[in-house]
Every structure is written in structure tokens, then in C-alpha cells.
Amino acid sequence: MKRWMLVLLVAVLVLPVSQEALASSRKKKKATVEKKETAPAQTEYDKLLKKPGKVTATSNFITLHKLNGKLYFEIPLKYLGREMLLASTLTETSSDLIGGTVGYKQQNPLHVRFVMGDSCLYLKKITTSATVDPGNEALQNAVDRSFSDAIVGKYKIETYNNDRTAVVIDITSLFTTDVKDFSFLPNMGMLTVKGDFRSDASGLDEIKSFDDNLVVKSYMSYRVSVGFWIITLLSDVPVTGKVTRSLVLLPEDKMRPRISDSRVGIFNTTKQHVSTREDGIQVYSLAHRWRLEPKDMAAYQRGELVEPVKPIVWYVDDAFPAEWKSPVKKAILRWNKAFEAIGFKNVMQVRDFPKDDPEFDPDNIKYTCIRYLPSTTENAMGPSWIDPTTGEIVNATVLIYNDVIKLLNNWRFVQTAQIDPKVRTKKLPQDVMEEAMIYVVAHEIGHTLGFMHNMAASASYPVDSLRSASFTQKYGTTPCIMDYARFNYVAQPGDKGVKLTPPDLGVYDYFLVKWNYQPIPQAKDIWEEQATLESWVDEKAGDPRFRYGRQQILSRYDPSAIEEDLGDDPIKASTYGIKNLKYILPNLEQWIEDDADYSHRADLYKSIANQYFRYITNVSYNVGGIYLTEIKEGTPGERYVAVPKDVQKASLAWLLNEYRNADWLSKSPLLKKFPMGVDMTTVLRIRLAGNLTKLKDNVVLSAYIASNPYTVKEFLNDLYNGAFESAIKGKKLTDGDKLLQSTLVDLVIAPLADKKESGGLFGLNSAYAPSLDEILAYDLDPSGLVGRFEDQLRAIEQEHGAGFIASQLRLDEFGAPGYGFLQKVDTKAIDNSTVYLIDLAFKAQKLVNSKLATSTGEDRLHYQALAAKINKTLKNNK
Known part of the structure; x- marks a missing residue:
């Protein structure tokens, strides 16, 4: 080949x-x-978030990404524009005094929504203060323009997720900077708290996200200062708080609101209604209430007991002392009796903190909890938070401070030891402690159901009925546990079978539940429903058991609507109470054992003295007092009525008699075993003398509105005759006489003295404003800070006058007119007391000068000092 x-x-x-x-x-x-x-090429989403060290909390709501100290929200587009609540709860604090309260939301949750902007998302605070008639499009457009949402945050869109159904924003600043709407530093009423934020000691912590809510925890650090007016009380104290911010999605199907009635004590939110049906914008308010709807409306309307669609579920803190858990749970469930009366069953439900539920977080706004706080504060609180659109309560918290048990021990002893041998011990027996604890917790639970204090309730019962076994066993001490009607201090040692505690629930508590929660399905809208609700209140008008009396903080006009009182006659009730204190005090040493250093007995003695001061002050409110009642046209009652003249005169005479005979308080041999100090009789007389002279301003207004007035002239003459009784009758003076005479002389020469007028805020006089002693005795500043800084505040009050401390109180107003705390009335235009004071100055001068010639020793020195003061003042004004 x-x-x-x-x-x-x-x-x-x-x-x-x-x-x-x-x-x-x-x-x-x-x-x-x-x-x-x-x-596929790496997306912007991947570049941003697919990095080592990233922590992600994934959900169907908002997915959270934490990376390199930053926090990203991945928000589905479908949730843009949806209403949400953004809340901040204090989880831990380095100082329970000035660092806030664990478990508490110091600021109201923000009602917000995320809205798409130009390459950004806006976080907007929703404005819901104005409403219009449904279907009126023109008015709605006008309202929308004048009441638009406020932008509280702007966040650049960093990227979309890979399927472009969600946007990602860097929202770190919302959780790691000093956002005032989230501050956990407490509002201490009259005390100013300022925090200097420390970003270098603050940062992100844990993140969680679920189907309708999310949680972000942060550490926030401050240097805190506390002041009053221009005085610094604490300076530059380091405080760190761990806070839990929770964002919860609100339902699109809103609860039907319920319009408030100022004659019923329900927390409420004010609204303005713009309508062509009325001239002018109308102000109304919506009641705060849980959304309770029957699972089976047909069965409900047949009169059967029906469970609600959504019960109110309470989670009980696992930190509670073991012996407290049972009364706490019983107190919550007690309210089911009132709900059963309106056709609901199993409304209030109780669960322990879950041990194995990863979603549960007691500081998440989604969960309603009752918390235990290991604090020396002798108090408890029951706040709640709402959807501002409707007033629907979406979250509540009850806070029980450890030392509330100490308060209960003291209350129970000084108010009932005369009749109940079981409380004559250092520590309350278990059954008595449980009974008292149930009352305290049930009261706070009532607040979380929307119910305000009703301080007029206990005044509806005749005093002598409180000594009746049959009456008290049926009705307790008050028709409403939302009053501060503690234990039966009226009951005397020989009274048999008398109930010593408030009722489980009073008749007014049942009425509150009916008014706030009974469905009215036949009403087509809230305005038609309002007519039915008003008719329920109209039916009760004139019945004192259903009268609502607002708590009086800034001004205390009404002696029938105050804290810590019982019965319809302050003189009679206080006389019974003082008789009991005189029985208890001599037995204090032998009743209390296991108290080697006498510290517990000393504490009880102080409680006896404070109780005595309250009994005296309860009567003092009669002098110049004005009964206040919310009314509606066509129903019984008057809006304001002066306390009758004879009651005022009798009250002043009673007060002067107690002033003269208060020595029993300091005659106990037990006092020599207590730490050294000024005896309580002297302290009490100083307080009472100041309060007696302050009543002049109250009498001015009371006389002005009365048909048969107890005039300022009559009051001053009665006070003068009482103060100088011993001098007029030629008797030897007691130390009490000298103190009261000196105080009265200061009062009568005041119009001529070369002094700048002192008193309340903006130059208003101090009429009806509580003194510092009243603020403390009646717990008008529950923060406890006023008690801590009592000495400093007392010095300020002495310089600026009684009522000045109260004038600085900063308190929330609850809703529309008729609901807010009572303000002071300026009586200067009608105050003609100066002429009578000057007349008494000359009268006192004549009396005192006459005594200089006949008195000797200490009495002469006293008269000599008074004469020098009066003569100098009158001489300088000739």
C-alpha cells in the first residue's frame, strides 16, 4: 500500500x-x-445582609436583622400604611428610685404607621384627635389637612428583598438614641428628672419577631439629675436601663367605641367632632375598654352565659412570693362575678408565666401581666394602654411593690386592732394578709378595666351602719372598691360580727362593668348607643351609691370625695376613729412581740399619729367645703353646694377641741423607748394650726356660693375666740395655746406686714390646694419621691406658703371636661377678708396688751412677743 x-x-x-x-x-x-x-449575581440585599455575625429574627410580619451594631427592619410592602403601636417597657434598671419602674411603660405607646416616601420610609405618628360624620367626604378632607400625621422618623430604603415584596431600612437610631417618646426615666410629679444620654454606654441587645409583633431590647444609659423648681436634689447619678420596645400590629377591623359620660368614672380619651349638625366643634371622649364580644350573639341575647371571643388573659409573675400567688389570682378572677351579671363567663383568665413558650415576653405589649417588684415603695399600680382611635385597651400591667405588705400591715393594725385580735401581731396571719392583698390587687385590676378612682363612694353609707353586723356583712365599707375606703376604723371594740373590709365588689363596681362592657347590639352606631348608656346613668341619678366623685389632687373642695375616709359624717366617723386609736396606743407594747429594738412598734406609732392627722384633716375639709356632683339636665342634683353653715361651725369647734386635747398622743411611756425626737403632739399641732389659718381662703368661695353662708367674718371670729379662749377666760396658757395664738396673729397682721404675698402658681392664692402634709398623708404623689425629699420640700413650702408644692404638680388630665383633676379657683376678686383680718389685728392688740399687766412668767413673755409683733405692724401702717 x-x-x-x-x-x-x-x-x-x-x-x-x-x-x-x-x-x-x-x-x-x-x-x-x-x-x-x-x-445569579450577588444582589444588593445579599451584599447588605449576607455577612458573618448577622442575627436574624424571621417572621411573617417584620423580619429583623442585627449586624455590626446596626438593626435593619425588613418590612413587607403589604404592611405599609397599617396601624401599629410602638411601646417601650423597662425590663431592668440600676436604680428603682430614679431609674424607673420595671415592667412599666413610662410613656404612652406611639400610634404609628410606616409610609413610603421618596427613596425612604417615614415613620408617622397617627393623629386621631378629630372625627367627622361618616360619609361627609368634604369635611373629612378638611380634617385630614388640619390634623395630618406627624413624621417622627425618616429612614432611607437600603434595598428591597430579592423578590421585591419588602423593603429594608436601617432603623438603629430609633432604638439606640435618646428618643423622648421612649424615655423610661420617671415623671415624678412635682420633681423634675433630667437625663444626660450616654451613647457610648448604650446599644442593642436581643431581637425577636412574630406573626403580628416584634421585640427589640436595648441598653440605655444616662447621667440623671433630680430637681424641684430651682433646687437640685440629686446630681449626675449614673443610671442604666434595659428596655424592651415592642411593635404590635393593630387589627383593621376596629372595635366600636363607646362615648363617655362624665357622671361615670371611666378613663377616657378626648376627641373633637366636626359636624354641620352642630354649631362649633364638639368635644367628646371615648371610654377605655377591652374588646368583649360574645362568641354566640344569639345565645347571649337569649340570656345564656357566653364566653367572649377574646378573653382578658393575665400572666402572673413567677417572681411573686409563693404565699402571694393565690390572693393575686383570686383578685383577678373576682371580677368575673360582675361580668357574669352582664352575660359573660370566663372573661378574666389567669396563667402563670410560661416556661417553654419562646414567644412569651412579659415586657412585650402583646401580653398583659401582673408583676412583682422587690421595692421599698408601699404601693401598687394598674395602668393600661389603648388604641387611640377607639379607646380599646390593648395592654395592661399591674405592678405590686414588695412593701405594699408593710402598708397593709400598718393599715390593718391602726384601723382594726381595737376589734380584731388576729392583727395584734408583728406579721399579719396568712388569712388576713390574703384578704387584704385580694382587695389591693382587685382595686388595681379595676383600673386596668378602665375604672377611675371614685372617692365619693364610701360617703354614701351612714356612719353608724358601719357598726352594724348585718349591714357590713352585706355591703362592706363602701359601694365601690375603686374608692380608698380601706378597713373599718369606725367599728368599736364591743361591736360583734362587723365586717372590717371592703366588699368583694360593690354595687357601683357592678354598674361600672355593665356601663363599660354590656353589648348593645340593637344600637346602629355609637351615638344611638350613647342614648342607652345615658339612660342607665339617669336611672341611678340621686342615689348616693352611684354618685361619682373625682379624685381631688390640685384642689380639694369636696369633703365627701376624699381618700382614706368612711361614712357620710366626717365628725362622727373621725370621733369613732380617734376613740379607737386611744384604745390601741396603750396596748401597743403588749400586743407586739418579737420586737427587741422597738422598731416595729415605733413604725406603728408613727402610723397611729398619721391616722390621727387624717381623721382631723377629714373634718377640716368641711370648713369652706363644697359638695361637687356631675349632673345632667332633668336629673336630680346640683353641680355645687356649699357645706351647710351649721356643719362648718361644728367642724371648726371640733377641730379646736382636738387641737387642745391632742396630748394623749404623746403621753405613752412607750415613747421613751423610741429614738429621740420632737413629740408627735407638737408636730400635729403645728400642722393643724397652719391648716386652720389656711381655711380662710376656702371659706371665701364657699360663702360666695351659699344661700345661707358661713361668712369669712364669722369664721375668723370663731377662730379668734378659739385661739384666745384661755386668754379671754384668764386661764394659764398651754404650749398649744401659744402656738395657735402666734399662728393666728401672723394671719391677721399679714395684710399689713411688709411681705410679698406667697401662694400658688401664677400668683393664685392657696385656696383648696393641699399642703405638703396632705400630699403625704393622702398619697397624692404615689412616686414616693416627695416622701424621700420631705425635708427639702418642707423648707420650700415654709418660704413660699401652703399650696406652693401642690401648685407645681404635673398630672395627666383624663379626657374631657368633667374628668380632669379639679383646678384651683382664683378667689381674689371676691375676697373681702382683709377688712376683717385688720379688725382682728386691733382686737388682738387690745387683748394682748391688757394681758401684759396681769400675766407673769412664760405667759407674760409670750404676750410680750405677740404685742411687739402686732404693735410694730400696726404702727408702721398708721
């Missing part, structure tokens, strides 16, 4: 294989190229 033929043959044989191999090789290369071409 030719060589060239051989080469050709080999080529022919090899070529198919080579071409096939070549083709295969090309395919592989093509495949490789194609594979490289189809691999």
Missing part, C-alpha cells in the same frame, strides 16, 4: 472519533460557559 494511501486511511478512521471528541469538548466548554452565565 502506498504511503500516502496509508496516511489517508488512518485519517479517515481517526477523523470521526476526533470530530466527536472535539464536538464533545466544545459542548463541555459551552456548557461550562452557559453555567457561568446563568449563575
